[in-house]
Amino acid sequence: MNLEKQLHEGLEAIPELAADTTQLSRQLLRYIELITKWNSTHNLTSVRKPESMVTRHMLDSLAVLPHIDGPNIVDVGSGAGLPGIPIALARPQWRVTLVESNQKKAAFLQQAIIELDLSNVTIKPARVEKTTLENKTNTVISRAFSNLERFMQLSKHLCASDAHCRFVAMKGAFPDMELMQLPQEFVVETIIAVTVPGLKAKRHLIVMRHHPNEN
Numbered sequence: 001m002n003l004e005k006q007l008h009e010g011l012e013a014i015p016e017l018a019a020d021t022t023q024l025s026r027q028l029l030r031y032i033e034l035i036t037k038w039n040s041t042h043n044l045t046s047v048r049k050p051e052s053m054v055t056r057h058m059l060d061s062l063a064v065l066p067h068i069d070g071p072n073i074v075d076v077g078s079g080a081g082l083p084g085i086p087i088a089l090a091r092p093q094w095r096v097t098l099v100e101s102n103q104k105k106a107a108f109l110q111q112a113i114i115e116l117d118l119s120n121v122t123i124k125p126a127r128v129e130k131t132t133l134e135n136k137t138n139t140v141i142s143r144a145f146s147n148l149e150r151f152m153q154l155s156k157h158l159c160a161s162d163a164h165c166r167f168v169a170m171k172g173a174f175p176d177m178e179l180m181q182l183p184q185e186f187v188v189e190t191i192i193a194v195t196v197p198g199l200k201a202k203r204h205l206i207v208m209r210h211h212p213n214e215n
Contacts, residue, residue, distance in 0.1 A: 003050055004029060006198070010059040013197035016066045017090060027089045027116055028058050034112050035080050042104045044080035055198040060170075061086035061143070063196045067205055068139040068168055070094040076128050076155050077145030081109050083170065084141075088121045095120055095135070101127045129154045136162045143170040148178040148206060152186045156210045169206040185212045 007028060011021040032053050035044055047056050061083030068087075071094045075084030078098035088096040098121060100106045106125035113121050124131045140158050142151050148169055159165035166189070171178075179188065187209050194203040 003054065006051060007054050007058065010054060010197040014062055024090055028086065031085060031112065031116060034115060038108045042108055044105060044108060055196060057082050058086050059198060060196045060203065062090055063194050064170065064205060065090060067192055068141060070138055072135050072138045074099060074137050074140045074158055076140060076142040078109065079105055081112055083143050085112060088118055092120055097122045097124055097133065099124045099128050099131050133158060137165050139166055139168055141168045148175060149182055152208060152210065159210055167208040171204045171206060173202050174204055175206065185210060187211050
């Protein structure tokens with residue numbers, strides 16, 4: 001199966017995407033090309049094969065769409081732009097902020113924004129605990145950033161102005177130990193088993209909120 005066909009079939013298996021995925025598929029393939037080009041010098045991801053990037057990066061990122069709320073999304077520890085850039089491509093009416101402190105990766109993100117013509121994406125090249133936002137946030141999401149407690153401790157200020165804001169951590173296997181170690185101020189609302197088209201590995205989303213007065 002060629003790369004374009006693999007991606008197109010994967011996108012069609014995600015019902016929350018628009019019926020016509022031709023444009024999205026074209027943009028994601030361009031994004032994969034950019035990651036591949038920059039990967040050798042910037043070490044953006046350990047995934048080297050484009051066909052693996054389709055499932056493990058693009059479709060994995062987009063499988064969260066039915067479980068997050070917009071229009072303002074913050075991607076913490078964005079790295080190569082995952083899941084933020086695929087989300088921004090699939091939801092052009094949303095605003096996506098990419099938080100990435102590594103300067104080389106932030107430089108790649110800036111180039112990706114230019115080449116993919118992403119007017120709905122902003123980069124914050126700083127540590128998340130030092131990051132401030134101009135707008136209210138609906139969803140703060142992370143993928144392979146850190147354990148749950150550290151993610152929440154470093155990011156909790158991003159939701160301080162909105163009680164409806166939620167934190168979503170993308171995890172592989174069910175994170176039993178991490179959940180047991182969460183302080184009571186971080187409330188787990190739901191845990192969702194996610195199916196990624198073409199990927200056999202387990203995926204879970206941990207949806208949380210910050211309640212500093214929680215008993």
